[in-house]
Amino acid sequence: xxxxxxxxxxxxxxxxxxxxxxxxxxxxxxxxxxxxxxxxxxxxxxxxxxxxxxxxxxxxxxxxxxxxxxxxxxxxxxxxxxxxxxxxxxxxxxxxxxxxxxxxxxxxxxxxxxxxxxxxxxxxxxxxxxxxxxxxxxxxxxxxxxxxxxxxxxxxxxxxxxxxxxxxxxxxxxxxxxxxxxxxxxxxxxxxxxxxxxxxxxxxxxxxxxxxxxxxxxxxxxxxxxxxxxxxxxxxxxxxxxxxxx
Amino acid sequence: xxxxxxxxxxxxxxxxxxxxxxxxxxxxxxxxxxxxxxxxxxxxxxxxxxxxxxxxxxxxxxxxxxxxxxxxxxxxxxxxxxxxxxxxxxxxxxxxxxxxxxxxxxxxxxxxxxxxxxxxxxxxxxxxxxxxxxxxxxxxxxxxxxxxxxxxxxxxxxxxxxxxxxxxxxxxxxxxxxxxxxxxxxxxxxxxxxxxxxxxxxxxxxxxxxxxxxxxxxxxxxxxxxxxxxxxxxxxxxxxxxxxxx
DNA sequence: CCAATGTCCTGGTATATACCAAGGGAAAAC
DNA sequence: GTTTTCCCTTGGTATATACCAGGACATTGG
Numbered sequence: 001x002x003x004x005x006x007x008x009x010x011x012x013x014x015x016x017x018x019x020x021x022x023x024x025x026x027x028x029x030x031x032x033x034x035x036x037x038x039x040x041x042x043x044x045x046x047x048x049x050x051x052x053x054x055x056x057x058x059x060x061x062x063x064x065x066x067x068x069x070x071x072x073x074x075x076x077x078x079x080x081x082x083x084x085x086x087x088x089x090x091x092x093x094x095x096x097x098x099x100x101x102x103x104x105x106x107x108x109x110x111x112x113x114x115x116x117x118x119x120x121x122x123x124x125x126x127x128x129x130x131x132x133x134x135x136x137x138x139x140x141x142x143x144x145x146x147x148x149x150x151x152x153x154x155x156x157x158x159x160x161x162x163x164x165x166x167x168x169x170x171x172x173x174x175x176x177x178x179x180x181x182x183x184x185x186x187x188x189x190x191x192x193x194x195x196x197x198x199x200x201x202x203x204x205x206x207x208x209x210x211x212x213x214x215x216x217x218x219x220x221x222x223x224x225x226x227x228x229x230x231x232x233x234x235x236x237x238x239x240x241x242x243x244x245x246x
Numbered sequence: 247x248x249x250x251x252x253x254x255x256x257x258x259x260x261x262x263x264x265x266x267x268x269x270x271x272x273x274x275x276x277x278x279x280x281x282x283x284x285x286x287x288x289x290x291x292x293x294x295x296x297x298x299x300x301x302x303x304x305x306x307x308x309x310x311x312x313x314x315x316x317x318x319x320x321x322x323x324x325x326x327x328x329x330x331x332x333x334x335x336x337x338x339x340x341x342x343x344x345x346x347x348x349x350x351x352x353x354x355x356x357x358x359x360x361x362x363x364x365x366x367x368x369x370x371x372x373x374x375x376x377x378x379x380x381x382x383x384x385x386x387x388x389x390x391x392x393x394x395x396x397x398x399x400x401x402x403x404x405x406x407x408x409x410x411x412x413x414x415x416x417x418x419x420x421x422x423x424x425x426x427x428x429x430x431x432x433x434x435x436x437x438x439x440x441x442x443x444x445x446x447x448x449x450x451x452x453x454x455x456x457x458x459x460x461x462x463x464x465x466x467x468x469x470x471x472x473x474x475x476x477x478x479x480x481x482x483x484x485x486x487x488x489x490x491x492x
Numbered sequence: 493c494c495a496a497t498g499t500c501c502t503g504g505t506a507t508a509t510a511c512c513a514a515g516g517g518a519a520a521a522c
Numbered sequence: 523g524t525t526t527t528c529c530c531t532t533g534g535t536a537t538a539t540a541c542c543a544g545g546a547c548a549t550t551g552g
Contacts, residue, residue, distance in 0.1 A: 013535060019452065039502060050537045055503085060452035064438035072503045072544045081435065086488055184488045189327065190436055190456050190479035192310035204504090206265070206306040208454050208479060210436050233436030233454060240486050242333045242430045259505060285532060296507045301533085318514045318533045450534090 018057035065234020110134035130154035264303035311480020333486035376400035
């Protein structure tokens with residue numbers, strides 16, 4: 001390895017071979033879901049390469065979504081991806097409940113805040129109007145899947161915070177306040193995680209994730225809730241059925 | 247820099263500061279779209295850090311989507327993100343044409359092939375049935391945006407390849423074959439690029455992108471085309487309007 | 493029995509160095 | 523004037539090394 005210039009080598013970078021090897025081990029099931037990958041030092045020794053090169057390969061595999069790192073404990077094989085049909089429901093929770101995904105919600109923070117210009121426009125309220133804001137972490141089978149920040153128009157949901165927020169808020173709003181969701185505007189993009197999100201999701205800070213934003217409208221056509229979810233990219237798949245118009 | 251243990255430093259990693267600095271330069275407009283970022287070596291010198299640390303910061307900024315690298319020419323500031331409304335149209339081209347995005351299509355390959363099990367199921371044909379397959383690269387203002395692989399049921403579109411494929415194929419199918427799109431099933435996920443895609447999009451191989459798959463149905467409710475697009479993650483945003491059912 | 497301590501493992505950060513390959517442009521050759 | 527050649531800059535790969543911080547776990551001390 002690492003001769004001055006073998007040139008006989010297929011020009012395939014060393015770290016690529018390691019990536020391919022790890023990918024195979026995972027895809028083939030030799031390494032089952034949530035099992036530990038070899039450590040950086042172990043891979044370096046196994047392949048006769050430096051730790052930094054092994055690390056490069058592991059980071060690539062991690063970024064690919066095949067593995068996730070868990071702080072300084074090690075890297076583990078990612079679980080299966082799950083699908084979220086955005087054209088049928090506006091609540092992931094309702095969707096997840098129907099299956100057997102062990103869904104758990106952790107409340108990270110809640111506060112009463114005021115609408116800034118962007119939120120005011122989205123929720124059709126005046127700038128400065130009171131909004132409930134709460135941040136929650138959603139776990140599937142004990143593993144972080146996405147972080148959601150939600151803003152609800154305060155005057156529509158008096159004493160919202162007196163209720164348990166570790167449940168579907170759209171269901172809560174429907175049951176307790178008679179505000180069923182009728183439709184939603186959704187947008188999806190890929191972006192980098194900020195520090196807080198990365199910490200909650202157990203990812204390196206500048207990893208990419210998928211952001212899903214949605215404005216939820218009631219039967220009267222007026223928006224009452226705005227949510228912003230940031231997903232671990234390897235976990236989510238969003239599906240929809242579109243009817244062609246105009 | 248790099249004393250044994252200052253501990254006075256705010257514990258903020260060096261590369262983070264560089265990232266923040268670059269982000270500011272880009273966000274503030276000091277570095278306009280498509281302008282060159284400082285090179286790895288230049289940043290190393292400027293901040294008094296090693297090239298590898300500077301590189302780390304640049305890769306993070308790149309991954310964030312704020313910059314793109316162009317082979318060994320350097321890194322440049324990314325252009326604005328654009329939005330693709332998946333609930334209204336099934337053709338990105340038609341969407342893009344309406345705006346002033348300089349859209350160009352490059353034909354990468356075309357062939358007549360046979361449906362494998364997965365494609366047969368998606369297109370409601372028998373396994374082994376003839377399909378047209380073509381791969382195209384879509385550029386916006388001269389910059390690669392996504393690669394699309396499309397499969398069309400062959401017997402519905404005789405001599406498809408005699409037409410110009412550097413245009414919207416849904417429009418082509420509608421105009422030349424009387425097969426307007428009626429609806430589509432779409433799914434979106436984040437995944438890593440393979441070598442070919444990365445090469446076409448000008449990205450490192452293991453980079454993440456957004457994959458959009460769609461089956462297009464005609465007025466008779468039968469599928470006639472399947473497409474798989476892989477987007478540069480920082481360029482795309484997908485929006486939809488959902489009506490809550492069930 | 494339980495708490496505190498210490499050791500070993502892990503990944504995270506940072507540096508210094510080396511060479512390669514490809515793009516770009518200036519200089520030299522035609 | 524045009525083509526060719528060469529050099530410089532750029533990113534890409536790879537290594538060796540160093541220290542930090544946090545989790546896991548066994549050992550020790552009360």
